[in-house]
Amino acid sequence: MVFHLVPRCSARLFWASSGWRRTYIQGASVGLKYLGCPRDTYSPLACRGYSSVSGSPEVMLTPERYPVQRLPFSTVSEEDLAAFERIIPGRVITDPEQLEACNVDWLRSVRGCSKVLLRPQTTEEVSQILRHCHKRNLAVNPQGGNTGMVGGSVPVFDEIILSTALMNQVISFHDVSGILVCQAGCVLEELSQYLQERDFIMPLDLGAKGSCHIGGNVATNAGGLRFLRYGSLRGTVLGLEVVLADGTILNCLTSLRKDNTGYDLKQLFIGSEGTLGIITAVSILCPPRPKAVNVAFLGCPGFAEVLQTFSTCKGMLGEILSAFEFMDAECMQLVGQHLHLTNPVQESPFYVLVETSGSSAGHDTEKLTSVLEQVLNSGLVSDGTIATDQRKVQMLWALRERITEALSRDGYVFKYDISLPVERLYDLVIDLRTRVGPRAKHVVGYGHLGDGNLHLNVTAEAFSQELLSALEPYVYAWTAEQRGSVSAEHGLGFKKKNVLGYSKPPVAVKMMQQLKALLDPKGILNPYKTLPTQA
């Protein structure tokens, strides 16, 4: 169900379709100008039968790069394959070419060697699969859109990949309450389009929207660009249907705003990254579509001014502020260099994107123009622009949303996602630049300033242990010192499972391990991830 904008003029009006977001998120090298076949060098959708492009550099197998030992799970046998074929006929994939893309993450930083990909369509099928795997002690890797940033979505060894790709049905939508119930494999952008036709929107939005699944979003408690306004999935998810490690179906799929009957079990699974159960259906509260959306893009002379602009916007825009993102000059340079996106304002050390959403166009534009007048006249902002039509809105957002893509094209990316007190948000970037010096190509900072969330990225020509040692544990220790979070929204996955100690005390970590042991005593759900290996 893809929404294609009807071209109402010359077919040569190439800015058109929102489909460009889908194609770019598939990692294809398409700029805004080309709408066409994605060249899926990085495509997570390659699992669906697109063959991977030859000539792309091989990704090292995870166990060869990282110190990790395979746990004594069983290996998949012919009998197991026959059993799966009985449960989901025709949807058991063992073809190595199709498995290739599902074994590598979007960042091309980790690679497993799974030999089996399963694609169930119903909760019952997921339950039967897990019952069998539990009995046979087979490890399972749940996989959604495979867009995670911490290597949590692909196998480490030969875990069976259980994909939600075919569980993509909307179950129900109530257009008075705005409550959407759908299967876990629905793609976020498709849900957005479904809702848009009914004058609602999803409460979350992220750059990976063209590929990520809502089940994965919930399993990782994704944050995103609308977090500032609509809050966390912990508030907007009303119910979940989860299949536990032994195949038991836990149906907490209520659509009630208020239900204080007992412990709130769904909160355990939100953010559990597929290690406590597999989410198969989600009930989520969707806000009404704002009638008026305005986007302004501003250039600031320094980070202090960025912070003051934020305070001014919060104060003067009040309830209509829906996003406040920042990026530094290097990010702008990278999106210009790799994606040929033009800078709409004059070059500045920092850039800010402000979005307002409200029910009255006149009221919102007035508020926004008066804020902008204020920040311009007081020197907090040196230049800026307001989007005058939808196309400009999308182009301005692209400058922020496509930074991840531009970084991937710059080389190997060391990615950090940190929560810090907002005044110190950029200090880490400056510190790190001095520390790594010429060993890195670029050290950039950008992110959800409104949420105190910094995306710190370091690029290099290729992976280098030396650079990694300079970065870790320095970044984590620095964060811990500020009592920040070493993973604000990306989660722990495979790459950060050993560092949660920097942000959580030992008692907490122990309790998490106890909960894992309670819900998955055999440890077959997404092993080697999220929690540190117990001593």
Next chain:
Amino acid sequence: MAELRALVAVKRVIDFAVKIRVKPDKSGVVTDGVKHSMNPFCEIAVEEAVRLKEKKLVKEVIAVSCGPAQCQETIRTALAMGADRGIHVEVPAAQAESLGPLQVARVLAKLAEKEKVDLLFLGKQAIDDDCNQTGQMTAGLLDWPQGTFASQVTLEGDKIKVEREIDGGLETIRLKLPSVVTADLRLNEPRYATLPNIMKAKKKKIEVMKPGDLGVDLTSKISVISVEEPPQRLAGVKVETTEDLVAKLKEVGRI
């Protein structure tokens, strides 16, 4: 410093990214509460005129729009892009339904003469009606030469060289001023209106006048009978082999 003056006509249309909905009574499309913005081709026309001004080839750029009160927003956008002043030919909402290319052409012709401009820029067509007539009709009424579907414009003294995008390729013509030019997609990429210019634009003058002031009659001899959605596209059928394809085509009577 040139003494040339340019008039740019801009139209307020439903934003191209909006999904169009037809009114249940089939009399038109839903416009209430729907996002409107400047027609993309008009934006290109404004950009070209402003660039000529920046090159000091044109002295003044006037933006004009015909329609109800909200047109002033569109004129302000043109002013924020660099136009010097605006003219709003006010037409009440009820009458605006009958505003077609011929009526607008009459207005523009009278204005071009009144303001004594040397260049009249327009977008090649509007994305709501796709008429592609206003520029041509205005040139006819004024008896001015026209360069339509312009993908490149070069001023040469008292003449203008226009490279036109036509089906066969590119045609280059030279026109004597004053002339009408309509902008095509590849003429330029419109700039973002910067904040300082948006603030300045608030102070620029927009003159409001009625069609009657120009002596123009807006009666239309065209009436819209019905507006309908295009038929739903049926899903296609995938086949595995060429033999299957031939068989299927025979089945549906196509071959």
